[in-house]
């Protein structure tokens with residue numbers, strides 16, 4: 001049976017600002033719990049305010065590994081002022097730009113998970129360039145342009161250990177509106193075509209792949 005989060009973790013997830021619906025969250029948690037058994041860190045690209053991080057962090061805590069989460073905290077294109085996914089509360093009034101780091105820290109504090117997460121603040125390709133170790137799970141939920149999604153895949157997928165999981169969010173085989181884009185779908189196809197990854201499950205727009213071969 002798949003692992004499921006305890007009620008207090010689920011409550012923290014549902015109370016957190018963010019974009020992940022419950023069904024996908026449960027699938028993310030189950031995958032994270034399975035991957036954490038490899039004894040390697042779990043990594044997310046796209047922290048935002050920490051909604052999905054809660055689930056990775058709790059799964060990591062149960063297995064005694066760390067959850068890592070990467071974000072520059074300035075928001076993706078579609079989250080900027082004037083765009084559909086903008087939340088004015090995320091703007092730092094002093095700097096005049098989005099800053100989701102303070103909300104993320106409050107989210108983790110409220111969930112009691114601060115000690116189980118390493119926040120990596122920076123641009124995903126720059127952080128990936130200095131990361132050297134294997135990972136049990138990589139969850140790609142960062143920028144949705146082809147440039148960003150491809151860089152996330154090329155930067156992080158090589159680190160998924162044999163038997164580890166690669167998760168891709170917002171995979172839409174059919175374009176549904178002008179905001180969502182299909183870059184995550186293109187990355188998902190590339191991962192399958194590489195022969196290095198095999199699909200394990202699909203829940204709404206979340207795809208779970210396992211590393212079953214080498215390369216990317």
Ligand SMILES: C[S@@+](CC[C@H](N)C(=O)[O-])C[C@H]1O[C@@H](n2cnc3c(N)ncnc32)[C@H](O)[C@@H]1O
Pocket residue numbers: 017018019020045046047048049050051052053070071072073074075076100122123124125141142143144148
């Ligand atoms: C869709 S949100 C993540 C949602 C989050 N996982 C949740 O559950 O609510 C995407 C995040 O990716 C970040 N992001 C976009 N491009 C990035 C890049 N190149 N490097 C680091 N972070 C990036 C944005 O700042 C934004 O917070």
